[in-house]
Amino acid sequence: MPKTRVEFWSEKFDRNVQRDVDKEQALVDAGWRVLTVWECETRSIETLTEKLQSAFVPR
Incomplete structure (x- = not known):
C-alpha cells in the first residue's frame, strides 16, 4: 500500500x-470455468x- 493518499x-x-x-461470478454464471493466473x-x-x-487436463 502506498504511503501517500492511503x-x-x-x-x-x-x-x-x-x-x-x-x-468472475458473471463468467461462472454464464457457464465458463475461470482460472486466475498471476504474473508471478x-x-x-x-x-x-x-x-x-x-x-484443464482430466487425470
Whole structure:
C-alpha cells in the first residue's frame, strides 16, 4: 500500500477486488470455468504447467 493518499488507494483496492469477484461470478454464471493466473506464476514454466494441467487436463 502506498504511503501517500492511503485512503484513496485503500478504497481503489477494495473496489478492484469487488470488481474482480463480480466479473468472475458473471463468467461462472454464464457457464465458463475461470482460472486466475498471476504474473508471478508465469515465471516458472513448471509451476504454470502444473496449474494449467490440474485445472484443464482430466487425470
